[in-house]
Amino acid sequence: MMTTPQKLDPMLDCIGIGLGPFNLSIAALADQDKTQLSTRFLERKPSFSWHPGLLLSDAKMQTSFLKDLVTAIDPTSQYSFLNYLVTQQKFYPFCASGQSVISRLEFSDYLAWTAHQLPNAQFDCNVKNVEYKDGQFTVSSENDTFTSEHLIIGTGMQAYVPECIKGQLSSTCFHASELALRAPDLTGKRVAIIGGGQTGADIFQHTFDQHFGKPAHIEWITRRPNIEQLDEGCFTDQYFMPDYVNHFYPLDQKSKQQEITHQKLSSDGVTSDCLQNIYQRLYHDKYVLRNTKWWAIKPHQTLVGSQYRNGSYQLEIQHGLNKTVDNIQADVVILCTGFTHDLPACFDNLKHLMITDQHNRLILSSDYCLQWKGMQTNHIYIVNSGTHNHGIAEPQLSLAAWRAAKIINHLTQRSVYPLAENQNILDWGLDVEPQHDLAAVSSM
Ligand SMILES: Cc1cc2nc3c(=O)[nH]c(=O)nc-3n(C[C@H](O)[C@H](O)[C@H](O)COP(=O)(O)OP(=O)(O)OC[C@H]3O[C@@H](n4cnc5c(N)ncnc54)[C@H](O)[C@@H]3O)c2cc1C
Incomplete structure (x- = not known):
């Protein structure tokens, strides 16, 4: 009250x-x-x-x-x-x-x-x-x-949720920022992770490592052309110094936008350490243990639609190059789609x-x-x-x-x-x- x-x-x-x-x-x-x-x-x-x-x-x-x-x-x-x-x-x-x-x-x-x-x-x-x-x-x-x-x-x-899936937010379809608070039981579930930045990578790794139970299948979808690494170079680090900010601030908006676009991976990629950990797990799973494939990583794919039918989500994902639209089924959708x-x-x-x-x-x-x-x-x-x-x-x-x-x-x-x-x-x-x-x- x-x-x-x-x-x-x-x-x-x-x-x-x-x-x-x-x-x-x-x-x-x-x-x-x-x-x-x-x-x-x-x-x-x-x-x-x-x-x-x-x-x-x-x-x-x-x-x-x-x-x-x-x-x-x-x-x-x-x-x-x-x-x-x-x-x-x-x-x-x-x-x-x-x-x-x-x-x-x-x-x-x-x-x-x-x-x-x-x-x-x-x-x-x-x-x-x-x-x-x-x-x-x-x-x-x-x-x-x-x-x-x-x-x-x-x-x-604030958490950003794509328009095409906003209407379906629920205990099985939620923004990544709620994951640990919800602590979902993913045992036996088909899990779709949407978004290929650091959060998507962290969640893929934790899901793969069965922190929330062993899923039946994981699909990691990203519209980026690949799983992209954070640019952690020492010269890139110059962007994160006061001197650069003071040079950047007076620029006109067009030049600022040009700089920011060019610098995307200096703040919006996945750490090399995290990528290496994931890659080594995947290699071990596929080529050493020879497990039946229970995961897929799909770059160049954008979530464009979603429908909830008979207890599962039908996600429409569009390929960034040939524009074809594919469907995937998921029981749980985790949106690693960033913030506004x-x-x-x-x-x-x-x-x-x-x-x-x-x-x-x-x-x-x-x-x-x-x-x-x-x-x-x-x-x-x-x-x-x-x-x-x-x-x-x-x-x-x-x-x-x-x-x-x-x-x-x-x-x-x-x-x-x-x-x-x-x-x-x-x-x-x-x-x-x-x-x-x-x-x-x-x-x-
Ligand atoms: C998972 C994650 C990991 C990150 N890791 C790094 C990293 O390693 N290195 C790095 O440089 N950056 C990192 N970042 C980016 C950035 O550093 C963080 O997002 C950071 O938390 C931003 O700080 P903030 O104070 O702006 O906002 P927040 O941390 O979001 O804090 C805002 C606070 O405001 C409170 N609030 C909102 N509305 C109200 C209200 N009406 N009344 C009272 N309180 C209110 C909220 O409860 C919240 O506690 C990370 C971001 C995320 C999401």
């Missing part, structure tokens, strides 16, 4: 909505005597969890543990991954494990360890409405109302104030301030809002601490955290100075 909001705390400098890793990084860096900021970060979940439906036991990180919430900006912070290892009394065993990439489970445990120490984090606070009036934001959940001068939106992305950047409904009362580009996308300053009608006095910062403003690193952890520091510096209007933005190997050949104010956006 909806209760009337009761508490009205004194106005805060800033409220963060959502407490995933990106706002968590800001919360951790804001919780320092030196920022002098009064902040509160509100999270709807009762305690911290990181994509809990995809926290599969063997899934690994795509990024180094050094790219944690704080280290790139403040390695002396108590919220570093190294401090987590030390306080959890596992530093030496960790070093001996020789891992270059760690499990998502362990990184999630580190994030939760940080989140539950932060005095400015509040859980069980599902923000229902945000309004702006007379130079302040009013943020309401079921039980609380807060006011603040500035806002940081960190509500993450839609703002949650709690921002509906602010949307009419937000200024968008011709593609209806939000426009941000180089300091992550949203362009909106009250921006001269009150700032709305937004993290993880898509790649069109700051580029390919935006949805990744690599620059989360740097972005957090930029936002804090802008909020405080002083250089609380030095940004060391000119570290680079490549000369991008674009003469730009890092921009740190709103003027560039206001004049667009």
Whole structure:
């Protein structure tokens, strides 16, 4: 039952909505005597969890543990991954494990360890409405109302489900982000996994390894021309450095789109480690054990239709080259079809104030301030809002601490955290100075 909001705390400098890793990084860096900021970060979940439906036991990180919430900006912070290892009394065993990439489970445990120490984090606070009036934001959940001068939106992305199968979502046809929460029994089932990115690969591997029972058959469908590897090269890594973002930000939209398209596999492929593991399992299954084939991997195939008949799904998949349409039968469909950047409904009362580009996308300053009608006095910062403003690193952890520091510096209007933005190997050949104010956006 909806209760009337009761508490009205004194106005805060800033409220963060959502407490995933990106706002968590800001919360951790804001919780320092030196920022002098009064902040509160509100999270709807009762305690911290990181994509809990995809926290599969063997899934690994795509990024180094050094790219944690704080280290790139403040390695002396108590919220570093190294401090987590030390306080959890596992530093030496960790070093001996020789891992270059760690499990998502362990990184999630580190994030939760940080989140539950932060005095400015509040859980069980599902923000229902945000309004702006007379130079302040009013943020309401079921039980609380807060006011603040500035806002940081960190509500993450929403699960994307293709139109052709939207009507059939059920306990046997669901988005991958729900998998571990549903923990389906796949024993004896024909399972279709749709989508060939990292999530599709992780789920194929876990299904193959019978984490949810031994399926009768697995079909892994992807519209990509092959199962494509993440580009983890050291030169590719230059895209995930502040220097590149500063060169990218001032480009025109056409050039930005060209760069992002070209860089797709630097963020949207499958780690070589994961692919090798899968490939070796398949080889062993087919050529050593000589099992009757119980799996198929189908690249170049797009899901174009689905019907539910007599307890199973008839999926129509179209080949990307010859355009022929084939049918496959499945008892369970797992949609590894990615995420979109839609703002949650709690921002509906602010949307009419937000200024968008011709593609209806939000426009941000180089300091992550949203362009909106009250921006001269009150700032709305937004993290993880898509790649069109700051580029390919935006949805990744690599620059989360740097972005957090930029936002804090802008909020405080002083250089609380030095940004060391000119570290680079490549000369991008674009003469730009890092921009740190709103003027560039206001004049667009
Ligand atoms: C399975 C998976 C693995 C990934 N692994 C990596 C990796 O290894 N390396 C990498 O660089 N990137 C990785 N990413 C990409 C990216 O780092 C993550 O998606 C990251 O979680 C994004 O952080 P976020 O804070 O924007 O959003 P989220 O983690 O989605 O957090 C948003 C939070 O906002 C809360 N929220 C939403 N609405 C409200 C509301 N109205 N009121 C209160 N709270 C609300 C949600 O409950 C949620 O906790 C991965 C992504 C996925 C899906």
